[in-house]
Each structure stands twice: as structure tokens, then as C-alpha cells.
Amino acid sequence: MEILVCVKRVPMVGGKVVVTPDGQDVDTRMSGFTVSPHEECAVEEAVRITGRLGGTVTVLTLGSPEAADQLRDMLALGAGHGVLLETDGREWGPIATAAAIAAAVRRRAAGPAGPYDLLLFGNEAADTGDYQVPVRVAHALGLPCVTGIKNLQITESGGAAGSEAAAAAGAGAVGRAGAGAAAVGGAGAGAAAAAVAGAGAGAAAVGGAGAGAGAGAVSVAGAGAASVAGAVGVARASREYRGSTEVFDLVLPAVISVREGINLPRYPSLPGRLRAKRAVIERFQPEYRGEGLRKQLLRVPAGQTRRAEVLGTGADAVPALVRLFEEFGVLS
Amino acid sequence: MTVLCLVELDPDGGSADASLRALTFSRELAASEAQAGSAADGTAGSPAQPLADSPSPAPPATRTMSHRPAGNPHDVTSTGYVAAGVFAPETAVPAAALSAYGVTDAYAVESEQMTGYVPLAWARALAELVTLSSATAVVAAATDHGNEVLAHLAAMLGLPMAANCASAARTADGTYRIVRHRWAGSLLEDAVLDASPALLTVAVDAVAAAPATEPAPIVVHDFRPVLSDGDLAVRATESAERAGGVSLATARVVVGGGRGVGGPDGFGALEELAGLLGGVLGVSRVVTSQGWRPHEQQVGQTGTRISPELYLACGISGAIQHMAGCMSARHIVAVNTDPDAPILAHADYAVIGDLNQVIPALVTALRARAGLS
Numbered sequence: 001m002e003i004l005v006c007v008k009r010v011p012m013v014g015g016k017v018v019v020t021p022d023g024q025d026v027d028t029r030m031s032g033f034t035v036s037p038h039e040e041c042a043v044e045e046a047v048r049i050t051g052r053l054g055g056t057v058t059v060l061t062l063g064s065p066e067a068a069d070q071l072r073d074m075l076a077l078g079a080g081h082g083v084l085l086e087t088d089g090r091e092w093g094p095i096a097t098a099a100a101i102a103a104a105v106r107r108r109a110a111g112p113a114g115p116y117d118l119l120l121f122g123n124e125a126a127d128t129g130d131y132q133v134p135v136r137v138a139h140a141l142g143l144p145c146v147t148g149i150k151n152l153q154i155t156e157s158g159g160a161a162g163s164e165a166a167a168a169a170g171a172g173a174v175g176r177a178g179a180g181a182a183a184v185g186g187a188g189a190g191a192a193a194a195a196v197a198g199a200g201a202g203a204a205a206v207g208g209a210g211a212g213a214g215a216g217a218v219s220v221a222g223a224g225a226a227s228v229a230g231a232v233g234v235a236r237a238s239r240e241y242r243g244s245t246e247v248f249d250l251v252l253p254a255v256i257s258v259r260e261g262i263n264l265p266r267y268p269s270l271p272g273r274l275r276a277k278r279a280v281i282e283r284f285q286p287e288y289r290g291e292g293l294r295k296q297l298l299r300v301p302a303g304q305t306r307r308a309e310v311l312g313t314g315a316d317a318v319p320a321l322v323r324l325f326e327e328f329g330v331l332s
Numbered sequence: 333m334t335v336l337c338l339v340e341l342d343p344d345g346g347s348a349d350a351s352l353r354a355l356t357f358s359r360e361l362a363a364s365e366a367q368a369g370s371a372a373d374g375t376a377g378s379p380a381q382p383l384a385d386s387p388s389p390a391p392p393a394t395r396t397m398s399h400r401p402a403g404n405p406h407d408v409t410s411t412g413y414v415a416a417g418v419f420a421p422e423t424a425v426p427a428a429a430l431s432a433y434g435v436t437d438a439y440a441v442e443s444e445q446m447t448g449y450v451p452l453a454w455a456r457a458l459a460e461l462v463t464l465s466s467a468t469a470v471v472a473a474a475t476d477h478g479n480e481v482l483a484h485l486a487a488m489l490g491l492p493m494a495a496n497c498a499s500a501a502r503t504a505d506g507t508y509r510i511v512r513h514r515w516a517g518s519l520l521e522d523a524v525l526d527a528s529p530a531l532l533t534v535a536v537d538a539v540a541a542a543p544a545t546e547p548a549p550i551v552v553h554d555f556r557p558v559l560s561d562g563d564l565a566v567r568a569t570e571s572a573e574r575a576g577g578v579s580l581a582t583a584r585v586v587v588g589g590g591r592g593v594g595g596p597d598g599f600g601a602l603e604e605l606a607g608l609l610g611g612v613l614g615v616s617r618v619v620t621s622q623g624w625r626p627h628e629q630q631v632g633q634t635g636t637r638i639s640p641e642l643y644l645a646c647g648i649s650g651a652i653q654h655m656a657g658c659m660s661a662r663h664i665v666a667v668n669t670d671p672d673a674p675i676l677a678h679a680d681y682a683v684i685g686d687l688n689q690v691i692p693a694l695v696t697a698l699r700a701r702a703g704l705s
Contacts, residue, residue: 014651015674017519037634128514131495132483139487144566148476241476246568260634261627292492292527301520308666308676314685315693322697324681328663330585330609330642
């Protein structure tokens with residue numbers, strides 16, 4: 001399982017956020033940097049998946065040369081490769097960011113390392129909260145996509161044979177077990193509702209889809225999925241939404257964004273840190289593109305701060321607290 | 333000039349509160365579009381546009397989709413049009429509620445192939461509705477569904493999308509002046525959006541739901557989108573609702589515990605206090621990152637947003653990511669050893685002291701008050 005995880009370097013903001021005098025950025029002179037929390041969980045998830053199924057985790061970021069620090073932090077968690085899409089430090093919008101990531105995914109697929117089977121993202125960046133880069137990447141590559149995931153199960157299909165069968169059927173169209181559509185999966189794939197076609201029977205299922213019968217063909221935005229990988233497995237992804245659980249089945253390769261809480265990220269080990277320090281980070285310089293949503297000014301919202309009235313110190317303040325609760329009407 | 337708003341329904345069939353807020357936002361945007369449109373044309377109030385003279389022109393009582401005059405300047409009224417896209421059968425569209433929020437056209441989007449939530453198919457249908465209704469903007473609540481569907485729509489149309497907006501208005505030059513949330517609302521971004529249609533999601537806490545001054549005459553249209561197999565590939569299978577218990581998001585009282593609790597064994601008194609107050613326990617990110625409590629209990633930017641009557645934050649320093657999740661609380665009371673902790677700048681009241689002394693004493697007092705011991 002070859003997994004790409006995209007992360008973003010963001011300021012480590014604590015008790016308050018301060019804007020630079022020109023109103024263009026968060027003032028980071030007094031703070032460090034980190035990756036968005038959802039993304040750290042995405043890296044942890046990827047490391048767990050490859051720990052179980054084999055394969056490699058590549059971690060990618062688009063940012064200033066200093067963003068290599070965040071890649072090394074993620075390499076220390078167990079990611080194997082780092083890719084830096086290096087910028088001059090300007091803030092990139094989500095359209096340009098997604099285009100640069102999609103180009104990097106295609107470049108990798110064309111090289112000796114081959115395509116990725118799974119692209120993981122955080123649900124939204126901690127700073128800009130744009131919510132759209134993973135979806136845009138999925139469209140650019142013609143891959144299925146789901147966001148905001150809190151539980152993920154990956155099942156591999158029957159290994160190389162499955163990939164070849166799907167590749168042979170062409171254009172990255174892969175069979176999906178819809179209502180009653182039979183698709184034969186490799187060992188274990190049957191556990192998920194969507195089963196990726198395995199060796200022989202797989203070709204038939206995919207062919208059926210192409211002919212407009214049986215299983216629906218998966219091609220989100222036309223062809224192009226083939227540039228990422230053949231059918232390699234399935235993902236069952238779920239999230240809570242307004243009190244109920246939504247479960248999605250996706251055929252891999254796919255784009256999935258996750259939320260914090262999907263796992264509890266590990267602390268980096270000492271050997272992990274040492275390996276990360278020595279790791280070679282691949283660097284590319286994508287070209288900046290402006291887009292239709294243009295930042296003018298950042299500002300801290302007015303009127304958000306209250307100033308607490310101190311009721312007292314220690315347990316002596318308890319009677320005052322009880323009176324307050326009575327006043328608020330929260331005591332029966 | 334039509335603003336098309338994605339309206340999500342509650343399980344009981346009404347419009348979700350977040351969608352009512354999005355509709356309020358859409359109405360204000362539509363009014364700004366109407367005004368900006370008139371100003372740009374330089375024809376406001378001219379005899380050629382009788383509708384623009386009327387303070388609250390009534391759209392025709394019955395309108396069908398084919399009557400929509402795409403791009404017709406006579407469509408520019410002083411209020412603009414708000415259309416709603418509802419993914420439900422025609423009979424399930426809450427027409428009266430939508431009318432109360434100023435919706436003149438509701439599209440009941442239906443397809444035999446599309447049962448439940450199918451993100452890409454919903455976006456495809458909205459794209460078709462954009463053309464059909466000549467929408468100049470598409471708005472959704474910044475919920476999981478709203479953000480996801482609009483992101484698909486944006487990718488499909490190759491257009492920018494402004495997520496988590498607090499306000500938006502069209503200017504005379506045809507661009508949109510928007511304010512959007514960063515850092516979950518701890519920071520605001522003033523931005524210009526130059527795209528048509530403008531795609532916007534509305535930050536959930538940013539706008540209060542407010543009905544229109546008078547209900548709009550509404551027409552409900554049945555709309556059947558043209559979908560491909562690829563649009564239907566990723567769909568949600570919904571499991572039964574979770575059982576019972578007070579949920580963190582809707583609890584009336586939340587007792588919060590942070591780093592100051594000291595370890596995984598220190599939450600007993602806080603839980604007992606929450607029980608006495610008819611509330612639930614919430615925790616800060618440090619607590620879940622340490623594995624002291626499950627992530628489901630986290631309050632904040634990457635956890636749950638709460639809006640209780642009372643949030644009692646114990647041993648919580650008040651990082652902006654945490655405050656983003658609890659700023660909608662009616663009253664915030666902090667218990668903290670540090671009188672300079674950032675949370676004191678956000679709380680209404682504070683007790684300076686160790687929660688391990690304050691909370692057990694508070695529990696004893698409340699038990700005595702309730703005649704429990």
C-alpha cells in the first residue's frame with residue numbers, strides 16, 4: 001500500500017493570535033510551527049496501515065523551505081519519504097495548491113516508484129480552514145473522495161493480480177459492487193461492501209461496467225485514475241454527522257480526508273527522529289498562481305474578549321459559585 | 333440575480349438550524365446583489381424596470397422553471413431572489429418555513445438513483461440548478477455536507493470557493509467583499525471574491541437565523557438531475573442514530589477539564605459535578621492528546637463546538653483553538669490557579685485556585701443543597 005499524506009505547516013498558536021502590522025499574516029516571531037492536528041492523525045493512520053499491509057508512507061507539503069521541518073516531524077512518526085513543494089513563502093490558495101499536489105502525484109506515478117494507492121489529507125487546515133484541497137485533488141486525478149472521516153478500514157485486494165486486471169480493463173475504471181453486482185475480491189476484500197475485482201473474474205466485472213451493465217464504473221471525472229494506480233483495494237470510511245453514522249465505501253485509489261480523533265498519534269521514537277534527520281527530502285518548485293479569492297487583511301475579531309470577574313480564591317469561592325449557578329438557572 | 337442556497341433537513345423534516353442561518357445569509361447577499369446590480373446598470377428606478385421601484389415586489393404567484401427569464405434585467409428587484417435546493421421529494425420540502433425565510437423558488441431534487449447523501453451527485457445537481465436558476469451565487473452552511481458538496485461544485489466548475497464566511501456582499505464592480513473565518517473564528521479575513529457564480533459556505537456560528545420581514549410567495553419545483561454512474565460511486569449508508577445520553581454539542585451545562593486535572597484519574601469529581609448540574613464532561617485538546625479521555629469529549633476547533641448555558645472550564649488555559657469551540661457558551665466560568673491564564677480574558681467569572689480543592693467542595697455543596705447527603 002503506497003500512501004501519500006499531505007500536511008501543512010501552520011503557526012503554533014496558543015492563548016492569543018497576533019497579526020503582523022501589515023495585516024497579512026499571523027505574527028510568528030514568538031511562536032513555533034506545527035502541522036494541522038487533523039493531518040498529524042492522517043500520518044499516524046497511514047503509518048498504521050502500512051504497518052499492517054506493508055508499503056511506504058510519503059509525506060508531502062507545499063510551503064516555504066522551512067516547511068521541511070514539519071516533514072521531518074512526520075518522518076519521525078514513521079513516514080518513509082518527504083516531498084516539499086517549495087514556495088517563496090507566499091500564501092497559496094486552494095486551487096493552486098491542489099493543482100501542484102495533483103502534478104506531484106502524476107509525476108510520481110510516471111516514475112520508478114509507481115503510483116500511490118491512497119491519498120490522505122486532514123479535513124481542513126488549522127489556519128485557513130478552506131475544506132477543499134482534497135476534493136480538488138480528487139477531481140484533478142479522477143479519483144473517488146470523501147472528507148471528514150473518523151474511522152477508516154483499508155482492505156487490500158488480491159495483490160498484483162488485482163491491479164493488473166483493473167489496469168488491463170483500462171482507463172482506471174474499476175468495478176464497484178453496487179446492488180447485487182457481483183465482484184470477486186481477494187482474500188478479505190469481501191468484508192467490505194465494495195469489493196475490488198480480483199484476478200480473472202475482475203476483468204469480467206470491469207468489462208461489464210464498461211458495457212453499461214452490472215457494476216457501476218467508477219470514474220469521478222472521466223479517465224485519469226489510471227495515472228495514480230490500478231485497483232488495489234477498498235476503503236470503508238465513516239464519520240458522525242448530526243447524530244448518526246455515515247459509512248462510505250470507496251474503491252482505491254481514493255482521496256480521503258480525516259479528522260483528529262481517528263487515532264491517537266504516537267510520539268516520535270528516538271530512532272525515528274534520527275532517521276528523519278538524515279532523510280533526503282525531494283524538492284520541487286511549482287509555479288505560483290493567483291486565484292479568484294484574494295486575501296485583503298487579517299484581523300482579530302472585536303468584542304470577543306470578556307474580562308472575568310474574580311469570585312474568590314480556592315474553596316472559599318464555592319458559595320459564590322452556587323449563587324451564580326442559581327442565577328443562571330442551571331440548578332434544579 | 334438569484335442566490336441558490338443548499339438547505340439541509342433535520343431528521344424531523346424541518347430545515348436544519350444551520351441552513352436557516354445560511355438562508356438568512358443568502359437573503360442578505362441577494363439584497364446586496366440586487367442593489368449592486370442596479371447601481372452597475374445605472375438603471376435603478378428607471379421606468380424600464382418597474383419592479384425596481386416597488387419596495388417589496390411580489391414575484392408572480394405561480395412560476396414554473398421555464399418562466400425564469402435568465403439574465404433578464406426585470407428580474408432585478410430590491411430584494412433579489414433566494415432559491416433553495418432541497419434534496420428530498422417535493423412533498424418533504426418545508427415550503428412554509430422556506431417562504432418565511434424569503435425563498436421564492438424551492439427545488440425538490442430527486443432521483444431514483446440517489447438515495448441518501450451522495451456528495452458528488454448533490455454537487456452535480458446544484459451545478460444544473462445554477463444554470464436553471466441563473467444563480468449568481470451558491471450558498472451552503474459550513475457543515476460537513478455543505479463544505480463537501482460546495483467543494484465538489486467548486487472543483488467541477490473550476491471556480492474558487494470561500495469557506496466559513498461571516499458576511500458577503502456584492503459590490504458595484506461585480507466582485508464580492510467577504511469576511512471569512514480563519515482559525516475557526518479566532519481570526520477574521522477580509523477578502524475579495526472574483527468569480528461567478530460565487531461559491532460560499534456560512535460559518536455555523538457567524539450568522540443568527542432571522543426570518544424575512546414578510547413571507548415570500550414560494551413555488552416548489554420538482555427537479556430531476558442528470559447523473560452519471562461516476563456521480564453515484566461514493567454514497568453514505570446511514571446507520572441508526574446513536575442511543576441516548578446528553579450530547580456534548582447540545583448539553584445545557586458543560587464541565588470542562590484541562591491539563592490542570594493532572595492525569596487520567598482526576599476526572600471523577602468533574603464528572604460527578606457534571607451529573608449534579610445535569611450536564612456533561614468536556615475536555616481540552618491536551619487531555620485527549622495525552623490519552624486521558626477519548627476524543628469525543630474534546631471541546632474546540634478539532635473537537636466539538638458547544639453552546640451551553642454554562643461552561644465551567646477547570647484547569648484549562650484557554651488556547652484559541654479551545655475557545656473557538658466554546659465561545660457560543662452563554663456564560664463561561666473559569667477555575668484556574670493562574671490569574672493570568674488566557675481563559676480569564678474570555679470568561680465572565682473566575683475562581684482562582686486549584687480545581688482539586690474547588691471542585692470537591694463545590695460537589696459537596698451541591699449535594700447538600702440537593703439533600704443528597
